[in-house]
Amino acid sequence: MLFRYLLLLLILLPIKSFALIEVDITRGNLSPLPVAVSSLSIDQKSKEIFKKILKKENIGSEISKIVENNLKQTGLFNPLNKDAFLQKPEIANLKPRFEDWKLIKAQALITGKVTFVDEKLRVEFRLWDVLAGKEMMALAFTTIPNNWRRVGHIITDKVYERLTGEKGYFDTRIIYVAEEGPKIKRIKKLAIMDQDGFNNKFLTLGNELVLTPRFNPTNQMVTYLSYFKNLPRVYLLDIETGMQEVVGDFPGMTFAPRFSPDGKKIIMSFAQDGNSDIYTMDLENRIVERITNHPSIDTSPSYSPDGKYICFNSDRSGYQQIYVMESNGKNVKRISFKNGLYGTPVWSPRGDLIAFTKLHKGKFYIGVMRSDGSGERLLTENFYQEAPSWSPNGRVLIFYRETKTNSKGEGFSAKLWSIDLTGYNERLVETKTDASDPSWSSLLSN
Amino acid sequence: MFDPNNIAALIDKSKIESSETKNKTDKVTQDQDKSIDLSGLSLSEEDALKAQIFGCWSIPLGLPYNENLLVRIKLQLKPDGSIIRSEILDHARMNKPGQGFYKVLAESALRAIKLCQPLRVPSTGYERWKDLQLNFDAREMLEG
Numbered sequence: 001m002l003f004r005y006l007l008l009l010l011i012l013l014p015i016k017s018f019a020l021i022e023v024d025i026t027r028g029n030l031s032p033l034p035v036a037v038s039s040l041s042i043d044q045k046s047k048e049i050f051k052k053i054l055k056k057e058n059i060g061s062e063i064s065k066i067v068e069n070n071l072k073q074t075g076l077f078n079p080l081n082k083d084a085f086l087q088k089p090e091i092a093n094l095k096p097r098f099e100d101w102k103l104i105k106a107q108a109l110i111t112g113k114v115t116f117v118d119e120k121l122r123v124e125f126r127l128w129d130v131l132a133g134k135e136m137m138a139l140a141f142t143t144i145p146n147n148w149r150r151v152g153h154i155i156t157d158k159v160y161e162r163l164t165g166e167k168g169y170f171d172t173r174i175i176y177v178a179e180e181g182p183k184i185k186r187i188k189k190l191a192i193m194d195q196d197g198f199n200n201k202f203l204t205l206g207n208e209l210v211l212t213p214r215f216n217p218t219n220q221m222v223t224y225l226s227y228f229k230n231l232p233r234v235y236l237l238d239i240e241t242g243m244q245e246v247v248g249d250f251p252g253m254t255f256a257p258r259f260s261p262d263g264k265k266i267i268m269s270f271a272q273d274g275n276s277d278i279y280t281m282d283l284e285n286r287i288v289e290r291i292t293n294h295p296s297i298d299t300s301p302s303y304s305p306d307g308k309y310i311c312f313n314s315d316r317s318g319y320q321q322i323y324v325m326e327s328n329g330k331n332v333k334r335i336s337f338k339n340g341l342y343g344t345p346v347w348s349p350r351g352d353l354i355a356f357t358k359l360h361k362g363k364f365y366i367g368v369m370r371s372d373g374s375g376e377r378l379l380t381e382n383f384y385q386e387a388p389s390w391s392p393n394g395r396v397l398i399f400y401r402e403t404k405t406n407s408k409g410e411g412f413s414a415k416l417w418s419i420d421l422t423g424y425n426e427r428l429v430e431t432k433t434d435a436s437d438p439s440w441s442s443l444l445s446n
Numbered sequence: 447m448f449d450p451n452n453i454a455a456l457i458d459k460s461k462i463e464s465s466e467t468k469n470k471t472d473k474v475t476q477d478q479d480k481s482i483d484l485s486g487l488s489l490s491e492e493d494a495l496k497a498q499i500f501g502c503w504s505i506p507l508g509l510p511y512n513e514n515l516l517v518r519i520k521l522q523l524k525p526d527g528s529i530i531r532s533e534i535l536d537h538a539r540m541n542k543p544g545q546g547f548y549k550v551l552a553e554s555a556l557r558a559i560k561l562c563q564p565l566r567v568p569s570t571g572y573e574r575w576k577d578l579q580l581n582f583d584a585r586e587m588l589e590g
Contacts, residue, residue: 020520021486022579023495026586028503028558076507107504107557129553131560164508165547352512395508422507 032078033163036106036130037068039082040123041090046116053145060089060114063123066152067110067159069196070170074160075425080106093126101130108136110159121145125155127162137162149198154445169391170195173441174398175213175222175239176416178202179434183405183412190224192239195391195440197430203237212387212437216259219441223247223257223266234268236283247281248288255299256344261307267291269299269312278312278329291329302346302354303327304371311335311345311354311371322356324371335373340365344387347371349442350394353421357386357399366399366419379423392442396420398429400436487575491568498566503558505584509547515584517552519559525572527564532556535579555582 040060042050050059071077085092086100093111101109112125120142127137139158141151150171157168178191190203190210204210204226213224222237234247234257247257250270257268265280278291278301292298296316303310311324322336322345336342340360347354351371358365358378364385367378385401398418405412414436416429429438487495509515518535534540534556540549559565559580567575 019486020577020579021575022581023487023492025496025499025503025555025558025580025582027496027500028505028582028584028587029501030505030507030587033504033506074508107561129557131557132553160508161546163550164506165550166508166510 032076034080034105034107035071035077036080036085036101036104036109037064037071037082038085038087038092038109038111039064039089040112040114040125041088041093042114046114049116050114050121050145054148056148059121059145059148060112063114063148063152063155064110064112066149066196067156070153070156071159073196073427075420075422076160076164080104093124096128096130098128098130098133101128106130108159108163110155112155116145117142121148121151123151123155125158127159149194150444153194153196157443157445166395167393167443169393169396169440169443171443171445172392173219173444174416174429174438175203175215175441176400176431176435176438177210177213178431179414179436180206190222190237191431191433191435193431200432203239203242212256214256214258214439215441216263217261217442218263219444221259221263222439223259225255225257232270234266234281247283248286256301258302260303261305267301267303267310269301278310291327292325292332293329298323300344304347305349305351309347309371311347313343313345322354322369322373324354335369335371336376337373338376346388346390348390348394349392353394355388355390355397357388366397368397368421377423379419379421380417380426385417387437389438389440391418391440398438398440400438402436487568494566498562499558499580502562503582504554505587506547506550506554507588509551509584509588513547515547515551515588517548517555517582519552519555519580519582521559521565521578521580523565523567523576523578525576527567529559529563529565532559551582551584555580558582 040063042060056062068079071079084104087097093113096109107130109128109130115122122142124140126135129136153170156170160168172195173192174195175192178189179186181187187206188210189206190213192203193200209227211225213222215222220238220240224235226233226235231249233249236245236247255269257266259266265282267280269276269278275295276297276299277293278298279288280291281288294316296314298312298314301310301312308327309324310327311322313320314323320341320343321334322342323332323334325332340358342356342358344357345354353368354371355368358367363381365378366380366385366388367376369376382401383404385399388397388399390397396418398416400414401417403413414434416431416435416438418429419426520533520535521529522531524530534552539545540552
């Protein structure tokens with residue numbers, strides 16, 4: 001009876017309840033995420049062996065420096081000064097004392113271990129969420145010792161993906177035109193390097209002028225343009241074997257050969273009967289197909305990542321602008337409409353944006369717009385810059401920039417630069433010589 | 447017939463309706479305004495809490511800015527503002543294919559809460575705010 005009474009009382013009595021309070025957090029801190037990259041720990045025996053093989057005092061510390069440098073270059077992370085670290089690498093890798101890492105304001109921690117196993121380099125690494133006090137990722141790689149730089153890049157790719165939600169771009173290479181000598185008598189060679197500027201290698205001798213090298217989707221092959229006896233030729237080069245092959249001699253001015261996303265075709269422009277149009281060549285049967293047929297100058301074609309569309313530039317409206325068409329040449333639509341001349345359009349590997357060079361009032365800009373032409377954003381402005389190429393995750397662009405010469409014709413230089421989509425993180429990409437026409441590979445470890 | 451796909455539609459609808467109600471209450475008179483003060487945080491209380499979390503939240507800059515970047519986290523708090531429990535309301539989305547960025551965003555929001563705690567909560571009225579929902583939305587910042 002009493003129970004019933006109490007139940008009735010509970011139902012009938014007004015209960016004071018509060019609606020759930022919601023607070024909208026629409027702002028945050030855009031400064032780079034503080035990350036502690038601890039040196040990879042290494043046992044004494046392995047240390048001695050690697051010192052002998054790789055001529056590096058402490059390979060664990062060298063690999064961690066690569067990770068640290070890569071993360072810093074992104075502008076998204078702030079690797080903390082190692083002098084402030086309270087925990088030794090070998091202990092941190094087993095069980096981090098999160099309080100110590102919180103004290104130095106680290107939000108993420110990378111630890112790891114290097115060992116010499118069966119003539120190989122074995123690297124284990126772990127990514128920790130310092131504030132949650134938990135492991136976010138743990139991976140191990142085994143490879144030949146000479147691949148130690150690549151291991152650093154692969155670790156960075158994994159960390160970057162786990163912390164940003166998108167694939168990295170560190171285990172990649174850049175092919176470019178290395179330039180030396182005075183401006184009027186430049187020697188131009190094809191060169192390739194890791195994305196951080198290391199392992200630079202020249203691929204041609206510099207006897208002939210080389211232009212516009214472009215990777216194919218598998219990274220093994222490069223297509224580029226070279227002049228032989230003053231005639232333009234399109235070449236294919238196998239980077240690993242060094243084997244080179246002439247794809248064809250084409251009439252008149254030939255420009256910017258580039259692979260289709262499946263690697264089966266090359267798309268380019270050349271001038272037949274004095275009129276520059278866009279053509280493709282099937283690499284298997286060498287059949288050339290005309291894609292545009294217009295009395296204007298059509299150049300710089302680039303496929304969308306699904307291969308269904310092509311963007312290119314054309315002066316068919318009277319001024320050089322960017323156009324998009326279906327890959328069979330149908331439904332040509334102009335997409336650039338703002339003031340200035342637009343050129344070198346390149347479709348992002350993500351498919352969402354098209355990067356371009358723009359000339360307006362005597363200044364050159366590198367910018368991006370959506371594939372329908374909306375949302376144009378100019379990322380960087382300079383005296384002369386062009387030829388953007390996308391990182392494989394579609395977040396960073398590499399391009400080249402030339403400096404003005406003085407009245408005596410001195411002071412000319414050409415350098416590679418990178419900029420991310422925010423437009424804030426602009427960096428010089430170090431090269432041994434002057435450099436132009438860069439092309440970024442896709443991820444090597446894919 | 448029960449259609450599980452329709453639940454999402456119902457939730458979305460209720461959200462729109464509640465926001466419409468909120469818009470209507472924007473026009474209340476001073477007398478009515480008292481009830482709002484009783485059930486929610488005052489503007490200054492809300493501002494203090496927001497300012498604290500703004501400073502703690504490192505927005506992952508690599509997020510795609512054209513996606514839905516809203517993470518809702520429900521908190522259960524102690525009277526001193528420290529956290530008893532935190533729950534991501536759209537947890538299922540974290541493991542959906544193609545939503546890797548959402549997991550990254552949700553983790554960054556959880557880190558912000560942990561970094562900030564104890565939260566700057568009012569010194570009185572614990573019953574009012576012991577359960578609190580924070581809606582982290584990165585769109586405004588990333589579209590910038």
